[in-house]
Amino acid sequence: MSPRFAQPNPDSTPSYTVAQQMRYWFTEERRLLIASVTGLTEDAAREPIEPEGWSVHDILAHRMFWEGREAEALAQHLLGKRVELLDFPLKRVDGTNAAAVDTLHGHGTDRVLRELKTTRAAVKELADKIPDAEFDDDENAARTVLGVAIEHDREHRQAIEQWRLERAAEALRESSQPSSSEKPS
Numbered sequence: 011m012s013p014r015f016a017q018p019n020p021d022s023t024p025s026y027t028v029a030q031q032m033r034y035w036f037t038e039e040r041r042l043l044i045a046s047v048t049g050l051t052e053d054a055a056r057e058p059i060e061p062e063g064w065s066v067h068d069i070l071a072h073r074m075f076w077e078g079r080e081a082e083a084l085a086q087h088l089l090g091k092r093v094e095l096l097d098f099p100l101k102r103v104d105g106t107n108a109a110a111v112d113t114l115h116g117h118g119t120d121r122v123l124r125e126l127k128t129t130r131a132a133v134k135e136l137a138d139k140i141p142d143a144e145f146d147d148d149e150n151a152a153r154t155v156l157g158v159a160i161e162h163d164r165e166h167r168q169a170i171e172q173w174r175l176e177r178a179a180e181a182l183r184e185s186s187q188p189s190s191s192e193k194p195s
Contacts, residue, residue, distance in 0.1 A: 027142060027145070027146075028142075028145040028146050028153075029140075029142035029143075029144075029145040029146075030142075032145050032153065032156050032157070032160070033137065033138075035160045036134070036137065036156055036159060036160055037134070039160050039163040039164050039167065040130055040163050042163070042164075042167050043073075043163045043166060043167040043170075044123070044127075046167045046170040046171050046174065047066050047070065047119075047123070047170060050066060050119070052118060052119055052120075054066070054177075055067045055119040056119075059169060059170060059173035060169075060173070064111065066119070066170055066173075067114075067115075067119045067122060068111045068115075069166045069169070069170065070119065070122045070123060070126055071110060071111050071113070071114035071115075071117070071122050072107055072110055072111055072166075073126060073162065073163065073166060074110075074114065074122060074125055074126045074129055075106075075107075075110030075111075075113075075114075076110075076159075076162065077126065077129040077130060077133055077159070078129055079095050079098075080095065080133050080155050080156075080158075080159050081129065081132045081133045081136060082094075082095065083095035083096070083151070083152075083155045084133060084136035084137060084140070084152055084155060084156075085136055087140070087151045087152045087155070088136060088139055088140065088152075093151040093152075093155065095155065096151060096154060096155075133159070137152070137156055140152045
């Protein structure tokens with residue numbers, strides 16, 4: 011199935027349920043995030059993508075940490091328990107993010123990517139157990155957790171893509187400038 015959500019003619023567009031859309035974008039945004047980092051060397055993956063900011067490696071470590079929490083949240087939801095992640099205090103997010111990134115700093119980016127795929131598989135397995143009808147409720151905890159995961163991947167993917175475009179443009183500018191040995195004296 012390859013759903014398309016922005017067709018020019020609404021009469022010709024198949025109708026997809028909220029559950030189908032959530033599951034599709036949950037998978038697609040992760041595919042796009044992984045595609046955005048494909049081909050980077052370890053050194054490039056460790057470069058900050060913004061001044062004083064995180065690197066691609068840091069972003070992947072950050073997503074891996076939060077995806078573990080998302081798996082816990084969906085497991086709680088499926089057991090009918092309160093989803094504790096939804097009560098996470100915002101004032102602790104920055105410190106938690108820094109600790110998560112620091113914890114995985116010594117791991118190579120390839121290892122973090124492999125572990126990220128493992129955590130995504132765990133979340134997907136749990137998400138697949140959620141009845142479709144639950145996604146129709148805007149207040150449903152599982153819908154909220156998956157929606158945040160989708161947006162989280164999208165936000166970081168877009169930042170990485172922008173950084174890669176800027177790196178490519180800079181490399182192109184540098185390659186088009188004559189070297190000092192080629193400049194006329």
